[in-house]
Amino acid sequence: MARPDVATKMFGLDVVGNPQGPYLARLFGSREIALGAATLLARGTTRRNLVLAGIGVDLADAATGVMGVRDKTVSVRTGAMLVAPAVGAVLSGLTGLRSRR
DSSP states (O other): OOOHHHHHHHHOOTTOOOOOOOHHHHHHHHHHHHOOOOOOOOOOHHHEEEEEHHHHHHHHHHHHHHHHHHTTSOOHHHHHHHHHHHHHHHHHHHHHHHHHH
């Protein structure tokens, strides 16, 4: 959230051509911080449900990256940069759920 220009460039997004990019990066950043903090503070079933919500959000992020490549709003390289961390987050969430059983 502090340096959205760095985040958007890291993901291969065009900050110059889309000056709203940093704003969108902050939106996503604030969502991730809120969901992560709520998950860490929660216990029991509530925590499990928040992890599931996080997995759902990350799946949606991955799908958005795939759709961006398909509709050519992002390059294949940028799409991969968007999808890879989302898939990693999904796998991490699933691993966390399995280890809690």
